[in-house]
Amino acid sequence: MTVTVSQLTSVSSTAWNEAADEWSWLLSITQETSDDLMKCKGAIGTNWPDDVGKLAGNAVGQLYDQFNITSEVVASVVAILTALAESVGTAQTVLQDALYLASEASYTVDDTGNVTAGDAPFIDGKSLIDIQDMINEALRSADEADQQAAKDLAKLAALATQAGGAKESDVLGEQNSITKDAIAMYQDMVPPLGTRPDAVAAWWNSLTPGEQTVLENAVPLSLYHLDGIPDSIKAKLSGSGPVDRMALIQYAEDNYGNTDLDWSSLGDNCTIFASDALHAAGLPMSRDWNAYNNPFNILHGGEPDSLTSTSDWTIAQQFHNYLTSGPSNGADAPAGHEVPVSQARPGDMIFFKTDPNNTTERDGANTIFHTAIVTAVLPNGDVLYTQHSDGYENLSLDGRQEYLQQSYGPNHPVIVQFGS
Numbered sequence: 001m002t003v004t005v006s007q008l009t010s011v012s013s014t015a016w017n018e019a020a021d022e023w024s025w026l027l028s029i030t031q032e033t034s035d036d037l038m039k040c041k042g043a044i045g046t047n048w049p050d051d052v053g054k055l056a057g058n059a060v061g062q063l064y065d066q067f068n069i070t071s072e073v074v075a076s077v078v079a080i081l082t083a084l085a086e087s088v089g090t091a092q093t094v095l096q097d098a099l100y101l102a103s104e105a106s107y108t109v110d111d112t113g114n115v116t117a118g119d120a121p122f123i124d125g126k127s128l129i130d131i132q133d134m135i136n137e138a139l140r141s142a143d144e145a146d147q148q149a150a151k152d153l154a155k156l157a158a159l160a161t162q163a164g165g166a167k168e169s170d171v172l173g174e175q176n177s178i179t180k181d182a183i184a185m186y187q188d189m190v191p192p193l194g195t196r197p198d199a200v201a202a203w204w205n206s207l208t209p210g211e212q213t214v215l216e217n218a219v220p221l222s223l224y225h226l227d228g229i230p231d232s233i234k235a236k237l238s239g240s241g242p243v244d245r246m247a248l249i250q251y252a253e254d255n256y257g258n259t260d261l262d263w264s265s266l267g268d269n270c271t272i273f274a275s276d277a278l279h280a281a282g283l284p285m286s287r288d289w290n291a292y293n294n295p296f297n298i299l300h301g302g303e304p305d306s307l308t309s310t311s312d313w314t315i316a317q318q319f320h321n322y323l324t325s326g327p328s329n330g331a332d333a334p335a336g337h338e339v340p341v342s343q344a345r346p347g348d349m350i351f352f353k354t355d356p357n358n359t360t361e362r363d364g365a366n367t368i369f370h371t372a373i374v375t376a377v378l379p380n381g382d383v384l385y386t387q388h389s390d391g392y393e394n395l396s397l398d399g400r401q402e403y404l405q406q407s408y409g410p411n412h413p414v415i416v417q418f419g420s
Contacts, residue, residue, distance in 0.1 A: 003143040004111045005135070008088070008095055016085035023078045024380060027398065030071040034402045037064035038410075065168065068402040072171045073160050075382075075399035076178040080152045082380045083185040086218075087145030090189050090211045091138040097206035098134035107131065113139050133199045134206065137191055144188045152178050172403060179384065179396045183376060186218040193226060200228025217377040220346045221249055237346075241335050241419015245347025248281035249386075252373045257391035263314075271371040273388030274349060275313045281347075283334060288312050289322050317368040320351050323416050336416045341397075344383045348374040349416040350397075352404065360409025368414065383413070 037060055044057040102109050105127060108118040113135040117123045159166050159174055191200050204212070212233075215223060220237045223229050224246045239245040255261060261276065262269050272291075279285060289312040312322035323336035336349070344350070352370040354361045363369045372387035375394055383397040397413060404411060 003139050003146060005095065005099075005109060005113050005139070006111050008092060008139060008142050009099075011088060011092070013085045013089035013092065016081050016088065020078055020081035020085060020380065023074055023081060027071060027074045027078055030067055030074055031401060034064060034067040034071055035405065037067060038405060064406075068406055069166055069168055069171050071402045072168070072175050072399055073156055073166075075396060076156055076175045077153070078380060078398070079179055079182040079378065079382065079396060080149050080156075080185075082378060083182040084145055084149040086211075086214055086379055087185050087189050088142050090207060090214075091142035091145075093208060093211060094134055094141075094203060094206045095138035098131050098138065101127070101134075102131050105131075109135065130199060130202050133196075134203060137203060141189050145185045148181055148185055148188075152181050168403070172400070175396065175399045176392065179394055179399065182378070183219065183384070183394055186215065187222050189215060190219060190222045190226065191228075195226070195228070197228035200226055201230075204229060204233075214379050217346060218379070219376070221246060221253065239347060239419050243278060243283050243347065243418040244281045245345075245418075248277050248347050248373060249375050251277040251280045252375055252386040253393065256386050256388055256393050258388075259391075262389070269389040270387055271316045271319045272314055274371040274373060275319065277373060278349075289319075316351060316371045317363075319371060320349075320368045320414070320416065323349065334418070336418055339415050339417045341383060341413055341415055342381060343417070344374050344377055344415045345417065346374055346376055347418075350374050350383065350385045351414040351416065352408070352411050353414050354408070355410035355412065358409040358411065361411065369408065369411075374415070383415075 041057055041060045041064055044053055044060060047053075048056060099109060102115060105124065106119065106121065107128060108116045110116075113132075115128060115132045115135060117128060155174060156178070159171060191203055207215075216233070216237060224234055224237050234246075237246055255273070255277070261273060263272060275289070275291070279291075285291070288310055291309050291313055311318040313319070323334050324338060326334065339348075350372050351368045352372075353368045354363065354365050356366045358365045361367070361369050370387075372385040372395075374383055375386045376384040378384065380398075382399075384394040385397065386393045387395065
């Protein structure tokens, strides 16, 4: 490890938080500008149909593309700076708690983090090991976050200054990679699997409530599978509704790229994947919501298709309606309800709905056209979602907002939540 005790003690994570806030402000400006340019481009095409209008429309379109790419790069910078600030801040909290315990026991801690009993009047071997573990964990986490952030910021700087301008496909690919790196930084804040439960408990108890909440939202599965995390926290992560949130996220993580689940009779399996995940997480099938092999179906066997499975299971709009309005046959409705994006939690459903003035998306205006699963929420409010067809894990809602607008026309996310 290259980060020392004195470096971690003296560094200011507040500076990185402030930088992330400034970049977040820049992100909002670039996204607003992109939206305005998209509206302008549409208005030119409608109201200025001659050759000059076409030239003007092309110029606005090029500028719109540039702002799209800029917003995607900026969103990645925000994700990395936020993760770095949280990682270092949490590591500082753990280190300060460990140093306090060492001081109380009259132990000595050198700048590399090595703990010795020295002239302590009483030596508690277990206490000494716990303190050493906490210091090691704090330094390791800070060091890995520092190195990862430096690499990612360097890649983004190179992308932003690329000769001839970066391609959106390259930026989106880099963004996906950097979002995964940001999640890895949060995971590095958590002790690895196999750590002694009492050491995990000591680490968890050293965190502030705010730091605990950040990890619950960013890397819930990492906490859930770790021995030593309080049962009350694991129950909170699973949720109190009819759906086990952790089972839902685990299914999404394990199967988002599993093409064996695809139904060849349908071109897009995003809603089928979400239905499979919800069922695996505890939501029972019904006459209105079922796959081809459900006993309620008259037809059985063979490959599933729209004739042997309900539309509530396969089509995004009907799936959303079923989850929020309930079965048409009067049975008990699922406990799903819409919440603002600001209240999204891991284990929620996320849908994408076209705006009333959308003329681009094939499903029409004011229609839900895509389904995915919320798998993480970052401290800056960015919602990460995992989808199938195409299979991607932990896509950034902030980072892909302009791409989604460009590809599908004006649209917005809709969050459906189960229980508490």
